[in-house]
Amino acid sequence: MPFLEIKSLEKRFGNVDVLKGIDLAIEEGGFLVLVGPSGCGKSTLLNTIAGLETITAGEIHINGRKVNDLHPSERDIAMVFQSYALYPNMTVAQNIAFGMEIKGVPKPERDKAVNDVSETLQIKHLLDRKPSQLSGGQRQRVAMGRALVRRPLVFLFDEPLSNLDAKLRVDMRTEIKRLHQSMKTTIVYVTHDQIEAMTLASRIAVLKDGILQQFGTPAEIYNHPSNMFVADFMGSPAMNLIPASVEANGHGLRLSMPQRSGDPLTLALPEGAGRIAKHAGGNVIFGIRPEALTDPDGADRNSAGVVLSECQIEVVEPAGSDTFAVTHLGGKQVVARLRADARVAAGSRMKLAFNLDKAVFFDPGTQLRIA
Template identity: 70%
Template sequence: MTFLKITGLRKRFGALEILKGIDLELEKGGFLVLVGPSGCGKSTLLNTIAGLETITEGDIRVEERSIADLHPSKRDIAMVFQSYALYPNMTVAGNIAFGMEMRGVPAAERKQAIDKVAKVLQIGHLLERKPSQLSGGQRQRVAMGRALVRDPKLFLFDEPLSNLDAKLRVDMRTEIKRLHQTTGKTIVYVTHDQIEAMTLATKIAVMRDGEVQQFGTPAEIYNNPANLFVADFMGSPAMNLLAGTIVNEQNGLAVSLQRPGGEAMKLPVSPAMMSLTTYANRNVIFGIRPEALTDPEGADRNAQSVSENDCLIDVVEPAGSDTFAVTKLGGKEVVARLRADARIRAGETARLAFNLDKAVFFDPESQKRIA
């Protein structure tokens, strides 16, 4: 059942159009992540849902009821800000209870609500401390507690982890995921970090220049990117995107990729991609993720189409659980993700396995996916 529905949403500041016709739907209990580079309009979109920004055109509905013209206080929405926005002179308990106190909730009910939220967020031992005595992660938990205690219909998070260090961000991601699983609340979350988007979301909207480039599950966004922007933006390391040409070979279609100082590498096209017949002898962009390009021993045994080729390795980057190797194809550097114990050295030729089941193709002019 659709819980949040955004239809034809536009936002202009004078002649400048920030949001250009946004259409999104989120089910009850879903976790929608708005992701994209700085300036793409994701925070503006979140602010229109919260009521902090008016909309120019379109509608926002929660449970079939339009909230587009409602005052923020009437929307039953709680927002967690990047800056935490805690009152420095109040204790943790005071910060969490402040909104309830302003609404005249009796003291006994406030205490019960504080204790319940503190247990969920594991901050019971912090209730008498002031914000200045807390770490960044603890402050973020308090900010979440202040929102959670209201028991709203919808939670909004505006880049809540961007002020935290790398390890704490990972820990807090887990906390937010746990919060969603335990409460079942509907959440809209803004981030520029695609790892956060992939790990937290049930649905992702990838935004660019005020438009949604693709909307779908994390698996759909990652495995079936709609265009070159989504393919390049989602994934760490990013997808390898190489200039190639579709050619006819004796056994069917292949993609031809230029190699430095040598003959072209020809990789067979999966039979499932026969739509590429119309691109025979035409240029395409060939996309393959680093994990689909590996040492032969680490290749997916269930793959239907794997092609092994010798590649000159330029750089080797050990990364603990993986080893990354850089080679050159199609005039660009290509990253392969190998097993940690793969025997590979910079400056030497190594055998690499291309899992072509995972390959994708884009039109270089329209930049849209074609197979």
């Protein structure tokens, strides 16, 4: 039985449908990340789980209990907010213990819980300080500590790292991952950052305009996106989505994509691409990740679907561990991820290796994946 289950959930503000039939379920100890662009409904969905927003239709179950009509205090959840929401006049220790004090937990028990959680979060040396004396990362740890001492059924995180600088975000991401692995807690985490989603989640729910676009593991979302929105949103750099025509010849199928100069670029499709045979003579959207489009020496030697073709390189972007090369195919800018020491120059022609085993194809009309 799922530990957290959301069934046909709808939320309406006046005449505006914000959530449109959301179905999700995660196991106990799972890490569910709700991801999507601003305004997609992810924070509203989190607030309905918390009980901060009522729902228009559907059901929410936590540990087998329907919680639709329960007050937030009765749902056994703890929430960590983007703004930290610490009491400025209290010390770190008092902030962490405040919820237990309100519930009448004896002081020796409170002190032990504060001591244990402060050791886990490595903030024991900060217990006597006030929030104004802390950095952003330290404040976030205190907010997490306040939630952890409650030992709730579900932890809810609402974009907790968005106020931190880039390096601290990476550090705190690692801390949250380590914390989850050690405590085996059930977490629902909201972010607009797809890198956070990929690195933290055991399951990802991608939302757009209040509609669940895809729900699956990070690998499923990344390698087998259900539609062009998910393909474009998840991944940095994003998946290349290239308009192409499918042509049949005596030897099978091939893709054809116009270039800015010269003849169209053609790629012979491997035998496994027979799934798009019904599109022969028509058009598809050819999706390929930048790492599946590289220099020949950097291509996957275990793949039988690697095809080489020469492209005009327009821009070269060294990025330390990688070099990104930009070309144009099908009227679209296309990014290839090359080895750091790949010999490439803007304005030159270069053979690129297309790993067609990693390619996906979409219907140009519906934008849904067809293969």
